[in-house]
Amino acid sequence: MREHKKKLRQEVRSRLMELNKEEHEELSNKIAENLFSLDEWKKAKTIGITISIPPEVPTVRIIEQAWSEGKEVAVPKCDPEKKTMEFKKIMSFNQLESVYYGLLEPVAETNKATIEELDVLVVPGLAFTKEGYRLGFGGGYYDRFLSYYRGATLALTYEVQIIDDLPIEVHDIAVGKLITPTKVLRTYAH
Numbered sequence: 001m002r003e004h005k006k007k008l009r010q011e012v013r014s015r016l017m018e019l020n021k022e023e024h025e026e027l028s029n030k031i032a033e034n035l036f037s038l039d040e041w042k043k044a045k046t047i048g049i050t051i052s053i054p055p056e057v058p059t060v061r062i063i064e065q066a067w068s069e070g071k072e073v074a075v076p077k078c079d080p081e082k083k084t085m086e087f088k089k090i091m092s093f094n095q096l097e098s099v100y101y102g103l104l105e106p107v108a109e110t111n112k113a114t115i116e117e118l119d120v121l122v123v124p125g126l127a128f129t130k131e132g133y134r135l136g137f138g139g140g141y142y143d144r145f146l147s148y149y150r151g152a153t154l155a156l157t158y159e160v161q162i163i164d165d166l167p168i169e170v171h172d173i174a175v176g177k178l179i180t181p182t183k184v185l186r187t188y189a190h
Contacts, residue, residue, distance in 0.1 A: 001167050008135055008166070012127045015160040016055035028057050030181035031156050035122075036065060038177070038184065040152040044119035046072040048087045051096060051104040056124060057156035060093075067091075074113035077105045078141055085141045087113040120152045123175045127163050128155055132174030132187025135166055146173040154179055 019027070035041055047066050052059040066073050074087035080100070088106035090096065096104040123142055125134035134155060136142055146153065153175040162178070178185040 001169070004167050005135060005138070008163070009126050009138070012135070012161055012163070013055065016158065019055070019158065019160070024055070024058075027158055027181040028061075028156075031057050031158075031179055032062055032065070034179045034181070034184055035062065035154065035156065038154070038179075040120050040154065040177075044071060044152075046074055046089075046113055046117045046119055048074045048076070048113070048118040048121040050076055050122070050124050052124070053102065057158065059122070059156075062122070062156075063093075072113070072117075074118060075104075075106050076141070076145075078103075078139070083140060083144065085145055087115075087118060089113050115149055118149070118151050120154060121146075121149060123153050123155050125155055125157070125161075125175075127161050127166065128157050128175070128178055129163060129166050130178070130185060130187070132176065132178060132185075133166050133168050133172055134175060143171050143173060147171070152176055 049059050049063060063073050072089055074089050076085045077088050078085045088110040090106050090110055095107050095110050097107050099105045123134065125136055127135040154177050155175045156179050159180055159182070162180070174187050176187060178187065
């Protein structure tokens, strides 16, 4: 199982690396537009979202859009010892610091967003099935968090990240909608 996931992660990463800068930009703009047109986005007061790292769909523009619409933005802070994460509200990118693996996380002084406050959670992943199952980055933080979370879950994904089949484990939780450059896929999680 672990080997299979590792191989899938490498495959999807190399597919993503094949997109040139222009393609990345154009496709990610289309994904953002599709996100902004959703009711879940329009109604949300607080958005839970990560600070992406290439080759993921970039989230900086999405966060800026949320702020410009008067929404609150909450970014995850992981606790590697406990393997848990909490979301903390940021008002600007200056409230982030670089942690392990070059990930950007909120600084300690930021306020916590309760799980109930998060209207929409944008869930990261390397690959997704049409049913909304995801291949994460291997830390398991989101799987644990999603087991308690009851709000709307969305994932931003390029078409090359959608695969037919994934090794699904008992604790895996599907996301509600996949947002691609061309369409929004509702999944079985709805």
